[in-house]
Amino acid sequence: xxxxxxxxxxxxxxxxxxxxxxxxxxxxxxxxxxxxxxxxxxxxxxxxxxxxxxxxxxxxxxxxxxxxxxxxxxxxxxxxxxxxxxxxxxxxxxxxxxxxxxxxxxxxxxxxxxxxxxxxxxxxxxxxxxxxxxxxxxxxxxxxxxxxxxxxxxxxxxxxxxxxxxxxxxxxxxxxxxxxxxxxxxxxxx
Numbered sequence: 263x264x265x266x267x268x269x270x271x272x273x274x275x276x277x278x279x280x281x282x283x284x285x286x287x288x289x290x291x292x293x294x295x296x297x298x299x300x301x302x303x304x305x306x307x308x309x310x311x312x313x314x315x316x317x318x319x320x321x322x323x324x325x326x327x328x329x330x331x332x333x334x335x336x337x338x339x340x341x342x343x344x345x346x347x348x349x350x351x352x353x354x355x356x357x358x359x360x361x362x363x364x365x366x367x368x369x370x371x372x373x374x375x376x377x378x379x380x381x382x383x384x385x386x387x388x389x390x391x392x393x394x395x396x397x398x399x400x401x402x403x404x405x406x407x408x409x410x411x412x413x414x415x416x417x418x419x420x421x422x423x424x425x426x427x428x429x430x431x432x433x434x435x436x437x438x439x440x441x442x443x444x445x446x447x448x449x450x451x452x
Contacts, residue, residue, distance in 0.1 A: 264439045265295045267329035271336040271344040271372070273302050278408045282373045283335040284417035289425070290432035294439065296333075299325055299350075306345070307352035319353045326354055326362040330443035332396070333435070336372040338383035347387070355394050363394040367442040369435045371404045379405035399438045404431050
């Protein structure tokens with residue numbers, strides 16, 4: 263069964279995006295294995311740290327490279343994706359010629375209490391990820407608005423219409439990973 267590295271762009275334990283990511287993993291469990299990568303120890307990108315990279319950086323790179331695909335679940339802060347996602351993208355793409363993201367199929371989604379449900383953050387990620395040689399799933403796009411009680415204490419989706427929508431998203435993503443998942447592609451330095 264393909265493995266998907268899950269990047270949640272919020273560090274809060276009570277994050278609605280973390281609950282959303284767990285709900286998606288439950289829906290997709292018959293088709294994919296999910297590896298939630300903890301980004302809480304990941305420092306801001308600093309090129310000076312490469313001679314002795316932090317363990318969190320090495321762990322991120324190793325787990326992304328081992329995955330068949332990537333699921334990014336992003337909050338939207340000030341009309342953008344979060345700094346923790348940016349740091350993960352920077353660390354994973356370096357050092358030059360050793361990107362962990364190369365060739366990875368990726369799906370992007372996110373939730374908020376606002377009506378646009380992270381649309382701006384997702385749109386920005388869609389412009390950046392192809393530059394990292396990631397293959398972005400184009401459809402379906404899910405800009406989920408979270409309402410009170412949408413996810414229960416077991417991370418299940420309580421609204422049947424939303425559950426059906428999200429199940430379709432995960433089925434489509436599983437097919438996308440099966441079709442496009444490849445081993446990590448390294449760009450050789452010349």
